[in-house]
Amino acid sequence: MFINGSAAVGNIVRGNYIGTSAGGGTALKNSRGGVGISQAASNNVLGNLLSGNGDVGAYLYGTGAIGNILQGNIIGLDATGSFALGNLQEGVYLELASTNSIGGSGVASRNIVSGNATRGIYITNHASGNLLQGNWLGVAANGATPVPNAFHNIELDAASSGNSIGGSHPGAGNLSAYAPISGGPYAGIRIRDTCTNNTITGNSVFNNGGLGIDLGNFGVNPNDNCDADTGANQLQNYPVLTQAVSGNGTGVRGTLNSAASTTFTLEFFGNSSCDSSGNGEGQIFLGEKIVTTSNNCTGSFVASLPLSIPAGYVVTATATDSAGNTSEFSACTPVASVPSLTLSTPTNQQLTLSWTNTATGFVLKETSSLAIPVQWTTVSNSVVNSGGVFRVTVPMTATNRFYALSFE
Numbered sequence: 001m002f003i004n005g006s007a008a009v010g011n012i013v014r015g016n017y018i019g020t021s022a023g024g025g026t027a028l029k030n031s032r033g034g035v036g037i038s039q040a041a042s043n044n045v046l047g048n049l050l051s052g053n054g055d056v057g058a059y060l061y062g063t064g065a066i067g068n069i070l071q072g073n074i075i076g077l078d079a080t081g082s083f084a085l086g087n088l089q090e091g092v093y094l095e096l097a098s099t100n101s102i103g104g105s106g107v108a109s110r111n112i113v114s115g116n117a118t119r120g121i122y123i124t125n126h127a128s129g130n131l132l133q134g135n136w137l138g139v140a141a142n143g144a145t146p147v148p149n150a151f152h153n154i155e156l157d158a159a160s161s162g163n164s165i166g167g168s169h170p171g172a173g174n175l176s177a178y179a180p181i182s183g184g185p186y187a188g189i190r191i192r193d194t195c196t197n198n199t200i201t202g203n204s205v206f207n208n209g210g211l212g213i214d215l216g217n218f219g220v221n222p223n224d225n226c227d228a229d230t231g232a233n234q235l236q237n238y239p240v241l242t243q244a245v246s247g248n249g250t251g252v253r254g255t256l257n258s259a260a261s262t263t264f265t266l267e268f269f270g271n272s273s274c275d276s277s278g279n280g281e282g283q284i285f286l287g288e289k290i291v292t293t294s295n296n297c298t299g300s301f302v303a304s305l306p307l308s309i310p311a312g313y314v315v316t317a318t319a320t321d322s323a324g325n326t327s328e329f330s331a332c333t334p335v336a337s338v339p340s341l342t343l344s345t346p347t348n349q350q351l352t353l354s355w356t357n358t359a360t361g362f363v364l365k366e367t368s369s370l371a372i373p374v375q376w377t378t379v380s381n382s383v384v385n386s387g388g389v390f391r392v393t394v395p396m397t398a399t400n401r402f403y404a405l406s407f408e
Contacts, residue, residue: 006040006064013046014072017079019053019087024079027052033059034087037097040064047072051085057116059090060097060127068100072108074141076115076149081141084115091116091137091149094127094160103135105171111135114147120176124157132165138178138208146178146207152190153179153208159194162324166203173202173285181209188212188281191232198233199324201267205282212281213318213328220279221328226297227258236319238279238327239266239301244315245359247338250305251407252315253361254333255298256291263292265320266301270309274332280316282329284309291319302361302408311337338362341405346393353403354391362405364392370402379403 001018003011017024018034034050039062050057050073057075060068074081075091091113092102102121103111113120113135120137123130136143137153153176156163166173179186188205191198193216205212215221216232223237241254252268266289269282287305309315314332339355339362346352353364364383365376384391394401 001035002038003036003041003044004038008041009043011044013044013048016048018048018050019057020049020051020079020085024049027085029054029088031055033057036061037065037068038062041068043067045069045071049073049079050075051077051087053087055087056089056093057087057091059093059095060100061095063096063098065097066099068097070100070102070111071104073111075111075113077112077140077147081112083140084147086115086117088117090119090122092121094123094130095125097127097130099129101131101133103133103174105134105167105169107171109134112139112141113137114139114149116149118149119151119155120149120153122155122157123160123163125160126158127160128162130163132163132174133167133172134174136175138176143175148178148180150180151184152186153177153188155190155192156195156198157192160198161195162197164199164324165189166201168202173204175204177205177207179208179210185209187214189214191215193232195232196234197324198326199320200318200326201320202285203282204285206271208281211275211277211279211328213326215328220277223257225257226260233325233327234321236321236325236327238330239317239319241315241317241330241333243361244333244335245338245407246308246311246335249308250286250315250335252303252305252317252333253301254317255300256293256319257298258293258319259321260293260295260297263290263322266291266303266317267320268303268305268315268317269329270307270335271314271316271332274314278331280314280329280332282316282318286315304407309335311335338407339405341403345396349396350393351396352391352393354389355405357385357388357390361407363408365404365406367402368400376404376406
């Protein structure tokens with residue numbers, strides 16, 4: 001199917017099986033793409049089974065191919081979304097096309113792009129300002145069974161800039177998993193040189209053969225002082241994490257060295273294990289924190305995040321500058337449990353509070369009331385480190401006192 005020219009505006013193509021048998025279980029390939037939107041064709045909507053074709057599943061080509069929406073497509077799988085019925089090139093191909101939407105935050109808007117013979121989604125040659133949200137790449141329709149695309153799940157190339165992959169609101173993140181090792185290794189998200197200002201946020205990226213996010217040259221890019229280098233997404237530096245603990249939430253400590261006196265958005269992710277590179281991916285989005293660097297290019301942070309992850313998992317992070325350049329994932333930091341606070345009464349007039357010294361960075365707080373909002377203050381009594389624990393001794397009072405450890 002070919003939608004072409006400035007008169008091809010506002011068409012809706014939904015519910016069709018393109019490239020397969022009537023039952024959607026075997027390939028009856030078109031020799032080229034399943035659906036093409038070309039030149040000045042704009043504001044068209046696609047929602048179909050696009051599998052088994054001799055080229056791409058769907059392509060958008062030309063500077064006038066704007067405002068088109070791809071939602072609810074299965075691209076590269078059978079009609080049930082269970083097994084590969086791949087297109088022989090990309091699942092979705094964009095060239096020169098801008099301001100198009102692929103997916104969305106609702107379940108019905110999700111595209112499943114898996115099992116294709118090259119990339120899942122390929123954005124190239126000045127294709128800019130496009131939005132990718134809520135898509136699943138590399139998995140079956142159940143969201144768990146691996147059905148890999150043969151190359152990178154998402155790749156941006158040839159000066160494709162200002163694109164957004166994911167988002168901060170519920171359902172906006174893409175799932176990108178199981179890009180293969182064989183022939184690669186291939187990344188969950190690959191950003192090539194000359195592509196800048198591409199924002200990658202709130203996604204679930206895991207179990208890929210290569211890096212979760214790979215900028216520029218293949219493999220982990222080292223951070224540079226004050227982030228003066230350029231390249232894919234300006235080779236934005238990633239944070240350096242030094243500690244992660246988990247209890248009722250997750251606490252992360254670290255630093256970011258990047259452009260001086262600049263504000264960045266850091267995102268934090270939990271993973272069951274780390275990549276062999278030592279730098280991780282980002283399976284479980286934990287939250288974000290705004291950090292501003294000083295005039296010497298460094299900003300320290302302690303992030304308190306609402307979600308908890310098990311001890312023994314690892315945490316990674318990305319940094320995004322105000323122009324939308326997102327970094328690779330940071331090196332992994334293992335997660336330790338928040339220490340338990342224990343109480344004892346050495347005398348009738350004293351109370352001793354103690355916690356293990358294996359996890360540092362905690363401050364003892366107290367309050368007389370748990371009424372919301374709770375007003376916590378720091379206990380000023382001296383902390384003694386001995387016998388494998390920190391201890392603080394305070395006088396007993398006739399009124400209620402409540403104590404807690406705060407990660408600061």
